[in-house]
Amino acid sequence: MPRPPRKEGRRSYDQFCAAARALDAIGDRWSLLIVRELLAGPRRYTDLHADLPGVSTDVLASRLKDLERESLATRRRLPPPSSAQVYELSPRGRQLLPVLRALGEWGAPALTEPRPTDAVRAHWFALPLLARIEALHTGPGTVQVDLDQGEFHLHLGTDGGPVYGEGQTEAPAARLRLDATTCAALSRAELTFPEAVARGLLEVAGEGELARVLGGG
Known part of the structure; x- marks a missing residue:
């Protein structure tokens, strides 16, 4: 059977495996950390950039588009007087909470003292x-x-x-x-x-x- 076309600009593992499909959607660098920030609720682009030190503006914009494309996040404007544009997780995006918790549990033993280059929030x-x-x-x-x-x-x-x-x-x-x-x-x-x-x-x-x-x- 011929493979379906890949999504434009995205790479795929091309494996009929649930873990591979999940990584196709959320496995890029910065994606899960953006989800971590959005678990706090709607966030403006500038707020996300401030709390993700080290990410470039181009990469952040690209990852947000990817999350929207995968129906993991949505974008909307707040009502006046703010009218700011915010990003927020979709119901499917919020289902990533146990994934982030499991990653945190697994990584916790390595979190001893902050390194000199570590940002802290x-x-x-x-x-x-x-x-x-x-x-x-x-x-x-x-x-x-x-x-x-x-x-x-x-x-x-x-x-x-x-x-x-x-x-x-x-x-x-x-x-x-x-x-x-x-x-x-x-x-x-x-x-x-x-x-x-x-x-x-x-x-x-x-x-x-x-x-x-x-x-x-």
Whole structure:
């Protein structure tokens, strides 16, 4: 049987294999990191470029077009007075969350001390930390996380919406104050939340079950 034509400008593994098909769609350099950023919700091109240090404008534009072509992301304009153009994940694009979580789990042992050339963004800790918190608390809730490098918040129990966001959020169920080293240790499950509190490495504030669970109370 003749092979179907390849999509213009794209290379394919040309293998009848689910993993190969997935890599055809999302295996290019930067693609999954763009998805990581879009898991926070709609983002402007300038915001994506700022939080993906090292990517060129041409490559970023090309990868965004690829994500749109694969129906993994969409582009729209915000209503006035903003009228800014934003990119956001489609429902199929949001299904990549477990993929990014699995990659983070696999790569976590290599994440010890930052290299001199490493860029750091606070929200890059969001997905691995979210996985640890959801292992302790299965219900919905919002957690504010304050690091020296910046602030972000986590959305627990979301159904198809953003799983994290940058900056502050109103009325979080729990607020965590810690440094990046402690955050990384919690994300790698080398340290439990109660242990971090007992050692003075983590401050937990808030009322209710979620704050109690994270604080070890």
